[in-house]
Amino acid sequence: MKWQQLILVFIASICLKFAGNALAQTDININNTNLIRFGGSITVPENQVVENALAFGGSVTVSPNARVLKTAIAFGGDVILKKGVRVDGDAYSFGGKIVQEEGAIVSGERTTFSDQHGMMHGSNRVRISFFAQYFFNAIFRISAAVVAAILGLIILHTSPQFLPNLATKLRQHPSLTGLWGMGAIVAILFFSVFLAITLIGIPLIPLLSLTALVTSLVGSLGVALFVGQRLVSNRNWSLQQQFLVGLAILTVLTLIPFFGGLVVFAVNFFGLGVILLWKLDREKPQIAT
Numbered sequence: 001m002k003w004q005q006l007i008l009v010f011i012a013s014i015c016l017k018f019a020g021n022a023l024a025q026t027d028i029n030i031n032n033t034n035l036i037r038f039g040g041s042i043t044v045p046e047n048q049v050v051e052n053a054l055a056f057g058g059s060v061t062v063s064p065n066a067r068v069l070k071t072a073i074a075f076g077g078d079v080i081l082k083k084g085v086r087v088d089g090d091a092y093s094f095g096g097k098i099v100q101e102e103g104a105i106v107s108g109e110r111t112t113f114s115d116q117h118g119m120m121h122g123s124n125r126v127r128i129s130f131f132a133q134y135f136f137n138a139i140f141r142i143s144a145a146v147v148a149a150i151l152g153l154i155i156l157h158t159s160p161q162f163l164p165n166l167a168t169k170l171r172q173h174p175s176l177t178g179l180w181g182m183g184a185i186v187a188i189l190f191f192s193v194f195l196a197i198t199l200i201g202i203p204l205i206p207l208l209s210l211t212a213l214v215t216s217l218v219g220s221l222g223v224a225l226f227v228g229q230r231l232v233s234n235r236n237w238s239l240q241q242q243f244l245v246g247l248a249i250l251t252v253l254t255l256i257p258f259f260g261g262l263v264v265f266a267v268n269f270f271g272l273g274v275i276l277l278w279k280l281d282r283e284k285p286q287i288a289t
Contacts, residue, residue: 033049033050033051033052033069034050034051034052034053034054035050035052035053035054036052036054036055036056036193037054037055037056037058040055040057040058041055041058041059041060041061041077042054042055042058042059042060042061043060043061043062043063044060044061044062044063044066044068045063045066046063046064046065046066047063047064047065047066048063048066048067049066049067049068049069050066050067050068050069051068051069051070052068052069052070052071052072052073053068053071053072053073054071054072054073054074054075054193055073055074055075055076055077056075056076056192057075057076057077058074058076058077059074059077059078059079059080059096060072060073060074060077060078060079060080061080061082062079062080062081062082062085062087062104063082063085064082064083064084064085065083065084065085066082066085067085067086067087067088068085068086068087068088068089069088069089070088070089070090071087071089071090071091071092072087072089072090072091072092073091073092073093073094074092074093074094074095074096075094075095076094076095076096077093077095077096078093078096078097078098078099079091079092079093079096079097079098079099080099081098081099081100081101081104081106082101082104083101083102083103083104084103084104085101085103085104085105086104086105086107087104087105087106087107087108088107088108089107089108090106090108090109090110090111091106091108091109091110091111092109092110092111092112092113093111093112093113094112094113095113096112097112098110098112134257137260138255141251141254141255141260141264142251142255145247145248145250145251148217148220148221148224148247149243149244149247151217151221152221152224152225152243152247153240153243153244155218155221156239156240156243160239162222163221163222163225163239163243164225164239165222165278166219166221166222166223166225166226166274166275166278167222167223167225167226167229169222169274169277169278169281170222170223170226170270170274171226171229171230173277176273176277177270177273177274177277178269178270178273179273180272180273180274180276180277180280181269181270181271181272181273181274181276182269182273184212184272184273184276185269185272188208188212191208192205192208192209195208212272215271215272215275215276216268216269216271216272216275217268217271218271218275219268219270219271219272219273219274219275220267220268220270220271221243221247221271222271222274222275223246223250223267223270223271223274224243224246224247224250224267225239225242225243225246226246227245227246227249227250228241228242228243228244228245228246228247228249229242229246231245231246231249232245250263250267
């Protein structure tokens with residue numbers, strides 16, 4: 001029964017991932033003043049005035065003589081300001097560059113956060129073959145697994161009950177763990193949008209992302225232990241051995257093309273959920289008897 005629930009939640013997580021991809025094909029226009037796009041580029045039409053223009057996973061292009069009253073932000077793309085454009089606030093590019101044509105004005109800050117080689121920007125993009133990309137992804141995931149193994153063994157040594165408690169929560173409440181993970185992802189998504197459309201909230205976005213990353217990473221260690229315990233439940237193996245077996249199995253699964261990305265998403269999905277469920281149970285008030 002527990003495995004059936006896990007399978008159902010895993011399918012739901014995959015549906016959530018594809019739903020996010022579908023959402024990425026849709027522009028969000030809030031009161032005709034805030035243009036937002038997930039997973040693609042966005043364009044402010046010519047002569048139009050908007051408050052904010054945000055692209056998550058694409059570029060922001062502001063057409064000639066258009067005006068942005070607050071911020072133009074591109075996560076994973078460029079901010080392109082055509083002739084006669086005016087940005088009264090700031091322009092930020094995370095992973096790209098700011099292209100400012102003659103006559104375009106940025107009254108506030110113009111900041112880029114990108115690599116120094118320009119390998120992934122504009123006309124200088126390098127087309128990496130599938131096999132080369134797979135090789136580098138495999139090296140990265142194996143290296144990440146080594147780091148996770150070291151971190152997990154340290155946690156098992158210094159706090160022997162922490163990861164087993166996470167694995168127990170996941171075993172007892174797989175559906176609830178999935179719901180918490182789903183709710184956390186949705187909350188992070190909308191909170192990121194809220195921060196992005198406020199000037200004072202922009203510096204908090206990297207902190208929010210780092211917090212979510214660390215939380216899901218620690219939770220994924222509990223998921224690895226859970227997988228190891230299910231696979232070697234009939235053997236008298238130590239927690240360390242169970243954890244390493246589970247981590248090894250998950251690492252191998254992540255190396256499968258396409259399917260590996262779904263596994264990574266699902267592990268982080270359950271990892272985030274199990275941490276929140278564990279934290280919630282710890283903070284429940286004790287009822288006096």
